Amino acid sequence: MNKTLFLPxxxxxxxxxxxxxxxxxxxxxxxxxxxxxxxxxxxLQEKLSEFFVKxxxxxxxxxxxxxxxxxxxxxxxxxxxxxxxxxxxxxxNKIVQDQIAALSIMLKDLEELHRIGFTNLTxxxxxxxxxxxxxxxxxxxxxxxxxxxxx
Numbered sequence: 001m002n003k004t005l006f007l008p009x010x011x012x013x014x015x016x017x018x019x020x021x022x023x024x025x026x027x028x029x030x031x032x033x034x035x036x037x038x039x040x041x042x043x044l045q046e047k048l049s050e051f052f053v054k055x056x057x058x059x060x061x062x063x064x065x066x067x068x069x070x071x072x073x074x075x076x077x078x079x080x081x082x083x084x085x086x087x088x089x090x091x092x093n094k095i096v097q098d099q100i101a102a103l104s105i106m107l108k109d110l111e112e113l114h115r116i117g118f119t120n121l122t123x124x125x126x127x128x129x130x131x132x133x134x135x136x137x138x139x140x141x142x143x144x145x146x147x148x149x150x151x
Contacts (some may be wrong), residue, residue, distance in 0.1 A: 031093040034147035045135040055124045066114045
């Protein structure tokens with residue numbers, strides 16, 4: 001066989017292979033849906049919502065003091081540590097890892113403010129929307145992953 005007749009076809013064949021191979025496989029940039037993360041985040045969100053509702057009724061009384069909420073903070077930290085370990089164990093899960101890290105910082109800041117002491121309801125009410133936004137972002141991502149959407 002004459003090699004000169006075959007040489008001009010090589011670039012065309014390489015181009016065809018390069019076009020077809022990616023179509024046969026999918027590139028995965030993010031982890032799959034994780035039911036445990038979804039349920040754990042939702043449970044933690046419920047605990048924080050309960051905290052804010054309770055603070056609304058307790059503000060201005062001794063019941064609003066940090067000492068009465070220390071077990072809440074301890075449990076929330078345990079929940080976040082568990083979520084962090086789970087998120088770290090899942091491949092291609094950087095977005096969720098970052099979301100949980102941000103939530104941990106927010107909780108730490110909330111605890112520090114609570115130690116200083118809340119003096120009125122407005123202070124507490126201003127802290128709730130950022131938590132709601134953070135939880136909404138995590139839950140939205142998990143629901144999108146559950147549906148198989150690409151983010």
